Amino acid sequence: MRLAGLAIVLSLWATYAAALEVEDHRRYEGTGERTLRILSTADLDVFTPFLEAFHSENPQITLDYTVASSAELHRGIRNGAEFDVAISSAMDLQFQLVNDGFARSHRSPVTDALPDWARWRDQIFAFTTEPAVVVISTEGFAGLAVPATRQELIALLRDHPDRFHGAVGTYDVRESGLGYLFATQEARATDAYWRLSEVMGRLDPQLYCCSGQMIDDVAEGRLALAYNVLGSYAAERLARDSGGRVRILRMTDFSNVILRTAIIPGVAQDPQNAGRFIDSLLAIGLRDTQGDWPLPPLGETSENARGGFGPIRLGPALMVYLDPLNRRTFLQEWGNAIEQQ
């Protein structure tokens, strides 16, 4: 009795320690007793088809789906939050979890079918490849040539400060893990990034935590341009509404492609079903065509690879910008560029 009480206290404490800032939550009740707890950065409207696909195949398993930001997810798993699967688009944070030993291994015929670049140590698995894109409002760009490269974009912004003042949006990289990943990778890949940031900084840019809000603001005319939006969300929204008011641009000089990855945390209660869930995601990710799915498949990278923009590589180098010193330096530079008032 006393032990049971202690256990309750301990579990409450553990829950407290791992308390998460939850953005959204949904439960699919299953017929059996098993519950699969999934922590993810993907919004429900994007991820519902994936959950339903698994649920229809495994109706006995209850699915408990929690949405959190990538930083929250990273912190939660690090602190031992009890989830069976963690899915995030911030591949650097996910990678660090695996490197630091917070994930467990999973192998199946499906994971063996994955290309080498889509997995690491049988512990982290990619199931989408999603490009960073620029979303523009056709009204905001009325009468202007649509830019194809950063040079053209820089020139455009520089030449029309009045039109774009306060109408440019991008990630607040201090808040968004994905924004930070995009920014650091882009800064590494092209020197145009800093010049573009400085030009945007002079235009009083709007900073966002998430892609969704940025796209909403473009669609509603508050923004003329949203820079570095995760393509999957944008594409999904665009298909739903717009009526031609929103356009998606892919910069031809360089374009980041991230992998959305899933891991099984070391504390997972049901690693077996977690593996099955990941297999289900990977099977969908390995499809040949886009289909009706809201997230692009893995295979698209092969085309992109030919264009020179492969996905960001899963490897220890991802941890470089997560180093506190490096992060401090980068955020300082970024702040200097973006916030010039």
Added chain:
Amino acid sequence: MTATGSIGRRLTLLLAGVAALLSLMSWGMVSGLARQAAERTQDNVLVASATTIAETLRSEQGEVRLDLPYSAFSMLGAISEDRVFYLVTAGAEMLTGYPDLPVPTLDRPAPGRVSFNTGSYRGEEVRMASLTRVVLAGAEPVPVTVTVAQTRNGVGAIAGELSQLAAMLSVAFFVVAVGLSFVAARTSLRPLNEIAQAVSRRGPSDLRPLKRPTPTELAPLMGALNRLMDRLGQSIRRSEDFIAEAAHRVRTPLATVRAQAEIALRSIDDETERARLRRMIRAVDESSRSAGQLLDHATVAFRADDLARDRLDLAELARQTVEALEPTAAMRDIEIRLHAEPAEVEGDAILLDNALRNVLDNAIKYSPEDTAIELRIARRDGGARISVIDEGPGLGDGPVDELTDRFRRGGNVEGIVGSGLGLTIANDVLRAHGGRLELGEDPERRGACVSLVLPSS
């Protein structure tokens, strides 16, 4: 003779054993080297990574600063999927990285020197490379140590892969070596087999020394064998000489005894005494005949080693032999009919005469009185065949081939004295000539048919 196993097999096994040992050793060595090479590669990359980080160390406003270069970690990720940890400390203070990384603290860090350590971190074995650089922060020089660590799964995987490859190569090497060992053993034993074959190919009385090129190791064996054969030959010659001498010495006094007995026979009238004397004469005759055969046998044994090869006409030879035996035959009213066509052969006249005489003598001895013996000489397949056919009791029911053994007599010879040497002598002569003696029964005349077959010369 007890066989103690085959030298060839033993040699093969021994060589295979050596090959197995060498294979095992080479596998162990290659595996060890592969592991070392993989470890060194990892060490080198770790050093390169640590150096790349150390290069960025600088002091800004009295503080030690650094940037982790992207390449420092991407080079670690390029080789294997190993987990990476790092730690940068300035003096006793941690700048960045994993604070609990088990880097052994050096009492006096030597700047510029790389030190390697192996430890356990987060449940896995890690290899660490530490590099110390002195940075002037403010007024004081601060030793900054950069440590880069990586798990060793990749090293294990590479070493395991190479070890497996080495194992496969070693097995292949072993299989080839066993095959070669087998061939080597057979090749080195071939001279021995050749000598054995040369010895076993020889005729029973061929005691000439073996003259063939032999490997040095076999020369003593050859020498011993040749000396043995030489001694054996001498010993045989001595005993043949002895027999010949003995026969000769016995024959002469026997002749004297016979002459004396005949004189006594003529001078005695008493029938009982005369009968006794006649028995005595017959016994002396038989002894004399046996002595003659022993002499013949010795002659054959002696001459067979060094056979004369003269061209001679068998018909002529047979005629002379028949002439010599006619008195003996006439005593028992036996007629010898010679049907001869000229047949030239190469051979030793004395030996062939000996053989024919012994065969004819046998025929006369076993023929009933007042019968005929047929002697036919015919050319056959370039050679010649001399057949002696009598009307005697045949060769009996025993095995015919054994009749040519020395002192072996047929099963139906009771009451007839004989030594059992006659057919042996004939057989030896024919074999020395490369021919053979054929024993059979004549279907028409119900007697024995002994044929002397000589091959074409």
